[in-house]
Amino acid sequence: MTRSLVTLRCAMPSDASRLAELWAEVLRRGDHEEQAADLLSIIERAAGATDERVVVAEYDGEVAGAVHLCVTTMTPLNLEPAVLAVSPHVFPDFRRHGVGRALMDSAVSFAEDLGIGHVATAAASGSRDANRFMARLSLGPQAVLRVATTHAVRSKLTAQRPSAQRAGGRQLTQVLAARRSMRKNQASPVGDAQG
Incomplete structure (x- = not known):
């Protein structure tokens, strides 16, 4: 033994x-x-x-x-x-x-x-x-x-977001709605001046 x-x-x-x-x-x-x-x-x-x-x-x-x-x-x-x-x-x-x-x-x-x-x-x-x-x-x-480090995960999460979300966090539908509203507002004064 x-x-x-x-x-x-x-x-x-x-x-x-x-x-x-x-x-x-x-x-x-x-x-x-x-x-x-x-x-x-x-x-x-x-x-x-x-x-x-x-x-x-x-x-x-x-x-x-x-x-x-x-x-x-x-x-x-x-x-x-x-x-x-x-x-x-x-x-x-x-x-x-x-x-x-x-x-x-x-x-x-x-x-x-x-x-x-x-x-x-x-x-x-x-x-x-x-x-x-x-x-x-x-x-x-x-x-x-x-x-992984918190910073590394945050960087990857941010990079993988859709581009509309990365740009100010706005959804694509919100961006399109804002553009439509701006076009409508720009077109209104011109129409009022003629009529």
Whole structure:
């Protein structure tokens, strides 16, 4: 029987800086200190909650990966409860050592402890390895989450409006009615002068 070198524990405030390195790609933009401060807040909030956890995986005593677990619903419209495993990440040096499997096992155990029948997660669309790993664990695609800046979406929505709407927001029928009215008003004084 082989002894696993992977151990799991709840995150501690002292982990914030190292987790900021692990999750740098998925955290809000900012310098390392701001990201670590965000994570410290998340770790402290999770420590006092029954429906949230930040789980750290250690490999032979070193932080190797982590996952944020929270109880939510399948969607805002489907109120079936689910445990969402947010950003199960493993440092590159510790991949293929069972760390990711241990993190996802912690999500399943958390769901089982709470009597929740579903586990959900997300993998970056461009991460072939992560998506294959999740598929091997029987996690299939449920939806595609698409994200863009508010400004970018507003620009595209504006560009795709019909041209009459882009020009002052008036409908074509309103524009045509205004033109007819202007022509009628222009024609009236001339007719009155002759008669």
